[in-house]
Structures are given as structure tokens and as C-alpha cells.
Amino acid sequence: MILIKGGTVVDPVRGKEEKRDIIIEGERIKDILPQGKIPKENVFQKIINAENMIICPGLVDMHVHLREPGHEYKEDIESGTLAAVAGGFTAVACMPNTDPPNDNSSVTSFILRQAEIKAHCRVYPIAAITVGRKGERLTEFGDLKKAGAVGVSDDGRSVLNSDLMRRALEYAKYHGLAVISHCEDPYLSEGGVMHEGEVATMLGLMGIPSESEEIMVARDILLSKLTKAPVHIAHVSTKGSVELIRRAKEEGIPVTAETAPHYFSLDHRAVIGYDTNAKVNPPLRTEEDVEEIKKGLKEGVIDVIATDHAPQSPLEKDVEFDKAEFGMIGLQTALPLTLNLVREGILSLPEAIKKLSYAPASILGIPWSNIEIGARADIVIIDPDYSYVLEERHIFSKSKNTPFLGKRLSGIVKFTIIEGKIIYEGFF
């Protein structure tokens, strides 16, 4: 038995936080007690002192790139899930832009088999919407679902053909697969390497206008309205997208949305100095966009915080800015950056944790357990005020591409417990 005592337990479903002691036996939570009420006769193999710490249910990241199969030099299922548990995640959903892409059940099965052998947390594959992510014909949704896929996405690209996207929404709804849409009009964004605006003009870099994202957000909302099928908008980065999604939700259209921590933590000025680690797609936008993203999170227009963890090696990043690949890692920085929103008063702690756990789990329809007596013991213990400067040696991903290197962060994971087992113990 494990005893976690003295901490504040967060319930993201009921929006509560209370001081409680937790007893874990085997895979399950045996008891939750007010402090000081532990029965004397109990014998514990481990007692975790969680004084001044937050205890919350396992976090879920619905948008990561584990790079396996095909790009194991950037990341693999082992290293990516180690970074995940170090960041407090007990489940991740991995995107299909691997090599080969996850567009058929044998690739889905391969990922799940590899995960069984070496993953540190649960792995849920997202399959491609179209074969080869080429936007031409649908993949076998039913077969993919049977093999274990929980959603479909051509992440990295939009399905340009609106009729095909319509059919994908209709067909995925039947199979109970979430459709996650990467919104980008490639004609508008072509050649662009950062947000189009004054910083791009000053740096002499080609811009990607906000409208490149918003046009597709608007289209997918309309297709969702047409089909009455849910659509989930990935990595929302602009004010206009938030406004479109807000209006759609008011109309009752079944749209959900996520943003990534970098879109509420950084703006396009992070690119000054040609830092390729700040090159990400969609690009870092303006201060005004950042404010609206925060507002969207507060109002619930944006349901989910997902990392879009995108490992890139120096081969892709230690090059000229326009030749560098897009993407930044995020599994180990998501929690401290989200806690900033709590410190700023934008989200309550349960709201913040909800966007990192219950909300994405519900959208994907994957099993998830709250902290309740008898529930599966998936628990994260966080020291919210621990302050440190992020260094490469702290990062468990194979790739270290993050613009937060050298920056001060507050909040660190102390323990990640999955099914009653301590999978990760923080080294701070």
C-alpha cells in the first residue's frame, strides 16, 4: 500500500480542491480520507509526503508526435512516453505523420505493440484521415478503430477537398472516431516561416497570415454544422479562430478545440534572433492573439490544452531559419506553463487540470479515472511552486528543441503513478 499524505487533491470534474490523504492498494485507490484520519493499523510500503503539493488525476495529451515508426532518431515511443510521464501525462495520443504514416491497421497495431513493450504510459494512436495523408481517399476507419485507433487526423495538413472532409466527418461519427483537424490553407501559408506581421517584416522572413488558419476553421465548423458530426480543431493559434469557435458553440455546433501552451505563453517576438526552436506551425502569433487564446481558455471556448509535442533533431533545427523544420517539444513544459494561467487568475486549478485531462479524454472517448475510491490509481503529484531554469539535461525527449531552454519555469512533477505503480519520480 502507498500513502500520499498532506496534499491538495484536485477534482477537475466537480471543480473542487480539498486537502485529502490517499491510500493506494494494488492498482486502485483504496481510500480517500480527511487529513489525520489514517487508521493506525495500516502498514505502508511507501509514504509520500505531499505537503504543499497538488495531487491530480493523470494528465492526457491528445496531440503528440512520437515519431515511431520512421523517425526514431528524433523520438521513439520509449523516449517520448518517458518525457510524457515526467510531464505528468499518463496517456498520450500520437499523430499519424510517421514513416510509413499510420493510415492502415497494421501500422496502428505496430504502434500499440511497441507501446506494450516499451511505453511508460498509455499510448492511443490517431490514424490518418486519408491514405498517405494525401487528401485523396479515406482510410479504412472501421478497420483502424478495430486495431485501436481512437481518432483520425491528417495532422500537418488540412484535408483540402471539402467534400472528402464532409464524408470523413460523417463516416468517423458512425465509427465513434474523433476527427482532429489541422486547419491551414496551404496556398496562403506557402513559403511562410513565421506569423505574417511587423516582426516578420522586420526580420525579413516570409509570413503566414492568421487567415490561413481561420479559413479552414470556418470551413470545418460549417461542415460540422452540415453533418451534425463533431469536429475537433487542433492547435488554435489566432484570435479569429477563437471568435469563430465561440460563435459556433453558441449555435450549438458540435465543435471542440485545443490550443498548445506556446500559443498562450509566447508571441512572434520569440523568433527575433532567428531562433529555429521558435519556428512552429501554426506560427507564434501576436500579443493580441495570445490574449484572446487566454480569454478562450477562460470562457471554455477552448476545451483542451495539448502540447503538439514535435521533436526535431539538430539536423532539422541547427540550420538556416527558412530551411528548419517546424515544431517544438512540449511534454515537460506544458504543466508549468499551464500553471502560469492559474497564477495569473485566468483558470482555476481544477479548470486547468480539466483541460489537461478529463476534457481531452472525453473528446477521444478513452478510459480515464478521476481520484475516487475504487478508481484506477492514475495520479500525478506536483510541486506547483518549484522554480527552476530549464536545461537540456532535464529533458527526456531525444530532441531538445524548445524555446523555453534557459527560461525560468515554475511547477514540477514529483511523482507520476499509473495503476498504482510509481512510474516516475522527479529528480529535483
Place this chain on the structure above:
Amino acid sequence: MSGFRHKDLLSIKQLSVDDINLILEVASSLKELTQRDIKKVPTLRGKTVINFFYEPSTRTRTSFELAEKILSADSINISASQSSIMKGETLSDTARNLDAMNPDLIVIRHSSSGAPHFIAKKVRAGVINAGDGINEHPTQALLDLFTIKEKKGGFKGLEVAIIGDIAHSRVARSDIFALKKMGAEVTVSGPPTMIPKGIESLGVKVCYDPAEAVRGKDVIIGLRIQLERQKKVLFPTLREYSTFFSIRKEIVELAKPDAIIMHPGPMNRGVEIMSDVADSKRSVILDQVINGVAVRMAILYLLIGGKNE
């Protein structure tokens, strides 16, 4: 010369007004060297400069090489087609390998914005940006300033129109930063497809119609239509561009009577500038070229000269 404290010249943005005045002063005293019978002084003897040009260049490269030779530096020229880039070497590796041979300066032209900044972080040698992508061309802006000062006496209150593909022009960016810094007023002009979003934040006025833009101006700078950089279609045809946006006699007459015409070259005659304008008395295009040698000598000297222990 203790006033110039830079290892590299990457951008006009990094320079103070004093830095720029110093460069112009030194250039002014060195210009005379280019007119001598024997064009050689020992100032940079024993110094090595690598001219590393990833993109084709006639003027800038010859100008740097001449400046280096007049000052007795040993210069080595490398172009992309004859270097290991063709064998797939990364810019980072190429730069570090060149640096291992201990040059004093690397002059780099590259098609990627920020490439000189990228290698400056990796090498011990000083780095001069000889044009990076659509970002900056600082030595061009400095020779433009030198030419304007020579012809107009100064910059305060001077009105300058820059006409052409502002969005894809590194000359436009460096000229804007330099002219604004020195107190001139800048108006940019060209088809709306070639004026980048947020350009006003650099302190310039936007006037799409070139005739309106040049009205009452002291200086007109024409920019090259960079056909090789035209990834997206920004105007229908060259003929249409020339009809509506070229610098032609009727337009030039709207400027001040003593206005000067500048162009960084190479010109597309009949496209962005008409031949009669380019070859007119107002044109200082060839002055820009010789001044380029003087300004580059000044920069070489300020970066690696005068530090001999």
C-alpha cells in the same frame, strides 16, 4: 578608432548613429585610394578574408574583393557551385570548417534570411552580411547613405522614395533602417502585393502610386524586380508592371528638380526603370558602385584593421 565595437556587421539595426557616421567618415577618407594610380596600401597585410557567396553576385563580390585587395588583405573567394554545399554539407559545418583555417573575416551572401546571424554564433572570425535572403544588405545601405551624403550633404529632413518589390528586397529593409536612423523621411511604393504587412511599424509611409510617392522627393531609389525570388505571382505580367510601376521620365519630373535616382543593381531596364532615366544626369547609379568599394574598405578596416598589437 575606438568607437567601433563590433565583431560582425550583420544588420543596420545593430549600428548606432555614431557607428554609421564613423563608417561614412572613414569611407570618405579612403575613397581617394580608389582613384590612385597604384591602388594599394598595407593596412590589412597578413589578414585573411573569405568571401563566401551562396548566391550569384557581380557587384557586391567584386566590390568586396577590390576593397580587400586595395587594403592588402588576402582574400579567398568561394561560391556555392564550387563548394561542399554541393556535396550536402550543412551551413554550420561549412562555416566551422572555414573558421578552423583561422580567417579574420567571413563575408557571406546567402539566400536564407538570418544565415549570417546563424554562422556568426558559430565562428570565431568576424562576419559581414553581404545580403541575406529578403532580410538585409547592410553594406548596400551604407554605400547608399554615403552616396546620398555626398550628393545632398546630409540626411535630416531629406525625403526619400523607395519604389518596387519592398516585400522581397533586402536593400529596401536596410535602406529603411539606415535612412530612418539618420533622420530622413521614407516613403515606400509599389503594387500592394509587394508591400509587406506591418511595414508602417518601421516608420515609413506607404504610397502605392509611384507618381504620388516621388512627388517633391529628394531621392528616388528603384529596386530590382527579383524574378528569381518570385515564388508566388505578385503581378500579372512584366509589361503590366512596367506600365504602372516603372520609374520613368514623367514620374521623375514630379520629384524635386535636383532629385537623384539610385538603384542597387542589377537593373532590369525597361521593367522597373527606363533606360533614359537610368542614364540621365540625375542618375547616381555608377557613383553608388565606386562608393561601394570605399564603404567596404571602411568596414573592413573598422572590423579588423587598427587592432594590431
